[in-house]
Amino acid sequence: MNNKSDIVIHIDGLTKHYGAVKALSDLHLDVYRGEIFGYLGPNGAGKTTTIRVLLDLIRPTAGRAEIFGLDVNRDAVPLHERLGNLPGELALWNHMTGWDLVDYLGGLRGGVDMNYVRELVRRLDMDMTRKVKACSSGMKRKLGLIQALMHKPDLLVLDEPTNGLDPLVQQTFHQLMREVRDAGRTVFLSSHNLPEVETICDRVGILRAGRLQAVERISDLKQLRFRWMTLHIRGDVDLAAFERLEGVSDVTRLVNGTIRFRVAGELDPVIKAAGQYHIVDLAYEEPSLEEIFLEYYGETETTETKER
Amino acid sequence: MKHTGVIFKRILRDSRTAIIAWGIGLAVYAIFTVVIYPFVQDFKEINEMMKLPIMQAMLGDKAADVTSPGGFLGTYFFLMMPLITAVYSVLYGLGITAAEEDRGTLDVLLSYPLPRWQLILEKFAALVAALALMLAITLVGFVAGMIVTPSLEVNFGDLILAALNLLPINLVMAALTLLLSTILRSRGLVGGIVGTFVFGSYFVKTFSALVEDPLTNIRYASIFHYYGGSRMMLDGVDWGGALLLLVVTGALVALSLATFQRRDLGT
Numbered sequence: 024m025n026n027k028s029d030i031v032i033h034i035d036g037l038t039k040h041y042g043a044v045k046a047l048s049d050l051h052l053d054v055y056r057g058e059i060f061g062y063l064g065p066n067g068a069g070k071t072t073t074i075r076v077l078l079d080l081i082r083p084t085a086g087r088a089e090i091f092g093l094d095v096n097r098d099a100v101p102l103h104e105r106l107g108n109l110p111g112e113l114a115l116w117n118h119m120t121g122w123d124l125v126d127y128l129g130g131l132r133g134g135v136d137m138n139y140v141r142e143l144v145r146r147l148d149m150d151m152t153r154k155v156k157a158c159s160s161g162m163k164r165k166l167g168l169i170q171a172l173m174h175k176p177d178l179l180v181l182d183e184p185t186n187g188l189d190p191l192v193q194q195t196f197h198q199l200m201r202e203v204r205d206a207g208r209t210v211f212l213s214s215h216n217l218p219e220v221e222t223i224c225d226r227v228g229i230l231r232a233g234r235l236q237a238v239e240r241i242s243d244l245k246q247l248r249f250r251w252m253t254l255h256i257r258g259d260v261d262l263a264a265f266e267r268l269e270g271v272s273d274v275t276r277l278v279n280g281t282i283r284f285r286v287a288g289e290l291d292p293v294i295k296a297a298g299q300y301h302i303v304d305l306a307y308e309e310p311s312l313e314e315i316f317l318e319y320y321g322e323t324e325t326t327e328t329k330e331r
Numbered sequence: 332m333k334h335t336g337v338i339f340k341r342i343l344r345d346s347r348t349a350i351i352a353w354g355i356g357l358a359v360y361a362i363f364t365v366v367i368y369p370f371v372q373d374f375k376e377i378n379e380m381m382k383l384p385i386m387q388a389m390l391g392d393k394a395a396d397v398t399s400p401g402g403f404l405g406t407y408f409f410l411m412m413p414l415i416t417a418v419y420s421v422l423y424g425l426g427i428t429a430a431e432e433d434r435g436t437l438d439v440l441l442s443y444p445l446p447r448w449q450l451i452l453e454k455f456a457a458l459v460a461a462l463a464l465m466l467a468i469t470l471v472g473f474v475a476g477m478i479v480t481p482s483l484e485v486n487f488g489d490l491i492l493a494a495l496n497l498l499p500i501n502l503v504m505a506a507l508t509l510l511l512s513t514i515l516r517s518r519g520l521v522g523g524i525v526g527t528f529v530f531g532s533y534f535v536k537t538f539s540a541l542v543e544d545p546l547t548n549i550r551y552a553s554i555f556h557y558y559g560g561s562r563m564m565l566d567g568v569d570w571g572g573a574l575l576l577l578v579v580t581g582a583l584v585a586l587s588l589a590t591f592q593r594r595d596l597g598t
Contacts, residue, residue, distance in 0.1 A: 078442045081595035100444045108442035114435030118345065130337040131443045170439070180442075 029056040031178055031209045032077065036086030039072050039233075046072040048233045049086065054211055059204050061224035061241075062213040069233040070213040071111050074182050077211075078108055090178060104132075107171035111182030111213070113163055121151030121166055128170050135173045143169050146195050160187040168196065172203075179203060181212040185219060197223045218309055248310070249287040254297055255304040256280050264299075268292045334444070338453035339460075346461050353419055354465045358472025360415075364408045365476025368483045372398055381406075384541065400485045401564035409493050410561050413500045417529045419465070420458070420501040421522060424508025427454045428587075429518045432597055441596065448588045451509070455584060462501055466494045489564050496568045499576035500558040504529055506583035513591040529554075536560075 032054035039047040047069045054060045064070050075081045077088055079099040088095045093102045115124060121144075129135035144151055149165045158166065164187050171179060179200075185193045200210055200223050214220050220227050221241055229236045249270075254260075260282055265274050270288040277283055280303075286293055297305075343350075371377060380386060381397055396402040428451065431437040441447060473490055477483055504525065511521040532553045539550035550556040557572030 075438075075596075078438075080438055080441060080597065082593075100446055103442060103444040106442070108439075110435070110438045110442075112435055113439070115439065116345075116436055127337070127341050128439070128443065130341075131334050131440070131445055133334055 030054070031056050031091060032060075032211060033089040033092075034073075034077075034086070035088070037073070037076060037083050037088055038085040039069075039076060039081065040084045045233050047076075047083075050233075050235050052228055052235060052238065054209065056209055057204060057207045058225045059200055059210040059212065059223055061220035061227040062211060062230060063215070063217065063220050063227050064213075064230035065215055068230040070215075070230055071182055072233075073230070074111075074180055074211075074213060077180060078103075078106075104134075105177040107174065107176035107179045109164075109167045109171040109179075109181040109184055111186070113167040115155045115163060115166060117156035118154065120154050121149060121169070124155070124166060124170060125151070125173065129173065132174050136175060139175065140169065140173050143172055143199075146199070147192060161189055161192065164188050165192065168199075172199065175206075175208070177208050179208070179210045179212070181210065183214060184212055185214075185216075193219075249285050250310060251283060251308040252286050252293065253277070253281065253283045253304075253306040253308070254300075254302060256282070256297075257301040257303055260300065264296055265293070268296055335449075336453070338445075338450060339457045342454055342457040343460055346457070349419075350461050350464050351468070354468025357412075357415070357465060357469040358475075361408065361469050361472035362476040364404065365473060365480050365483055367407070368400070368403055368480055371403060372482055374398065396565075397561075399565065400483045401489065402561065403483070404485060404490070404493070405564045406561035409497070409563055412497055413504075413555065413558060414529070414533060416462070416465075416497060416501050417504050417526075420462070420505040421508050421525050421529070423458050423461070424505035424525070425512055425518050425522060427451060427458075427505075427509050427512070428591060429512035429521065433518065435597065437596055447592050451584070451588055451591060455505070455509070458505055459498065459502065462498055466497060470494055485564065489567075492568050493564050496559065496563065496573055499573045499580065500554055502580040503554055503576050503583070506580045506587070510583045510587040510590070513587045513594070 030053050032052070034050050034052040037047055037050040038045075050069075050073065062070050062073065072081070076083050077090065077095055079096050082096060090102050091105060095102065116127075119127065125135070125140055129140075143149075147165045147168065149162065149169065153162070155163065155166070164184075168184065171181065185196055188196060200212075203210055204225075212220075212224070221244070224241055226238060226240050227244060228238045257280065260276070260280065262274050262276060262282065265271055265282065265284055269292055270286055271293060272285045272287075274282060274284040375398055377397055397406050428437065431440065440450065470491065474487075477485075507528065508521060508525045511524060512518065515521055515524075533555050536550055536553040536555040539547045539553070539556075554576065557569065557576050559569045559572060563569075
C-alpha cells in the first residue's frame with residue numbers, strides 16, 4: 024500500500040465556496056487501493072460537500088480531484104462505471120419497489136450480478152417487494168446499500184452509511200465492508216461517529232470547518248483517545264485519590280457521591296481505585312469529536328461552515 | 332453513450348396511467364365536440380355571431396365557417412387544445428430536472444454512468460412519445476364520435492395532421508419550462524412564469540385580431556400564431572410555423588443542456 028500507483032482518490036487543493044461560506048478550504052488527500060477510509064467530522068464540516076465534488080454533482084471553486092487517475096468532472100461517465108454511491112440524504116422513487124429499483128438502476132449501470140443482489144437482499148434481510156414509500160428510513164438505507172454494492176464497484180463512496188440502520192444490520196454492513204476491502208476494492212465513507220469509524224476503518228481523515236485537520240491510522244488514534252467516566256458511589260469519596268491516578272484528569276464532583284473524570288490509556292488504575300468504594304453505578308461515555316479535536320490540536324475554530 | 336433508452340422506457344412506463352387518463356379525457360372532449368355538430372350545422376346565423384367583436388376577441392381569428400365540418404372542429408376543438416395540453420406539457424417540463432433535483436433523486440441518477448445531457452434528451456424524447464400516444468387515443472375518440480355523427484364529414488388525414496400540429500406548440504412550452512427550471516431553482520416560480528407566458532401568448536394573438544395595422548403585427552410574438560387557429564382544417568396546417576416552433580424547441584433544449592451541464596446540483 025501507499026505506492027503512487029495504488030492511489031484511488033487524489034484530492035489536490037480542493038476548495039468550495041458558496042458565496043462567503045467556505046465549505047471546503049484547500050483540501051489535500053490521497054486514498055489508497057484496498058483500504059477503508061473514514062472521513063470523519065462533525066455535521067457541517069464539509070464531508071458531504073467533498074463527496075458531491077467527487078461525484079461531479081457540484082464543481083469546485085478551486086483545486087481538483089481524480090479517481091483512478093480520471094478527472095472527476097471531465098471523465099465523470101467512465102469513472103461512475105467503477106463507482107458505487109450512497110448519498111447521505113438518500114431519496115428514491117416512491118412508487119418503485121426494491122426490485123423495480125434494481126431493474127431501473129441496474130439498467131442504467133449494466134453489469135449487475137443478480138446472484139450478488141440476491142445475496143445482499145438476504146443478508147440485509149430486505150423486503151424487495153415493498154414500495155419505497157412504505158419503507159422506513161432504515162429500509163431505504165438498505166436499498167441504498169444494495170444499489171451501491173450491486174455491481175461490485177472498485178470504489179464505494181458512502182455518506183453516513185449506517186445512519187438509521189439498526190445494530191444488527193450495522194454488523195452486517197461492517198462485515199460487507201471488510202469483504203469489499205479483502206477483495207482489494209476501496210471504501211471511502213463519511214461518518215460523525217468515531218467508534219464506528221474505529222471499528223471498520225484503516226485510516227481516518229478528520230475534517231473540521233472545511234479543513235482537513237489530520238489523517239491518522241486508526242491504530243495510532245486508539246492510543247491517543249480518552250473517555251469520560253462517571254461513578255456513583257455510596258458514602259464519601261476522596262477526589263484526590265482519583266486525581267493522583269495515571270491518565271486521569273478533570274475530576275469533578277457532580278452531586279454528592281457522583282464524580283466524573285477523564286481517563287486516557289488503560290483503565291486498570293481507575294478500576295482498582297474504585298474497588299475500595301461501594302459502586303452503585305458506572306457510566307462510560309465516548310468523547311465527542313469536538314473534545315477529540317481539542318485534545319489533539321488544542322485549538323477551537325470559530326468559523327461556522329454550512330454543510331451542503 | 333451507454334445504456335440508451337433506460338430512462339426513456341422508465342418514464343413512459345411510469346407515465347402510462349397519466350397518458351391513458353389524459354388520452355381518455357381528451358377523447359371524451361373530442362366525442363362531445365363531434366356529437367354537437369348536427370345542432371350547429373343548420374344554424375347558419377351562428378356565423379354572423381362569430382363575427383361579433385366579442386367572439387373575435389375570444390377566438391382571435393378571421394372566423395372560419397363554423398357550420399362546415401373543418402371550420403367547426405378547428406374552432407371548437409383544435410383552437411383550445413393547446414391551452415388544455417399545456418397543463419400536461421408544463422408539468423412534464425418541471426419533472427425533467429426540477430422535480431428530481433428538489434426530491435434528491437437526481438443525486439442518485441447522476442452518480443451512475445449517465446451524462447446529464449442524456450438524461451434530459453431521453454426525458455424530452457419520452458414527452459414526444461407521451462403526447463403522441465395521448466393524441467392517438469384522442470383520435471380514437473374522434474372516430475367514435477364520427478361513427479354516430481355521419482354528417483360531420485372530414486378527411487381523416489386532415490384530422491391526423493391537425494393532431495400532429497399540436498406537438499410543436501406543446502414541445503415549445505415544455506422546453507421553455509425545462510430551460511427556466513435549469514436556471515431558476517423554484518418550481519413554483521417557473522410554473523407561474525410559463526403559465527403567464529402561455530395565456531399571455533394566447534391573449535396577444537386574440538388581441539392582434541381586433542386591432543389595425545401595424546399593431547396587428549404583435550401576433551408574431553405569440554406562439555399561437557405559429558400554431559394556427561380555427562381555419563387550420565380548412566386552409567391546411569401552417570407547416571412553416573410548426574417548423575419554426577420545432578427550431579425554437581431545439582434551441583431552448585440546447586440552452587437547457589448547456590446551463591444544466593455547467594451548474595451545481597441541488598444547491
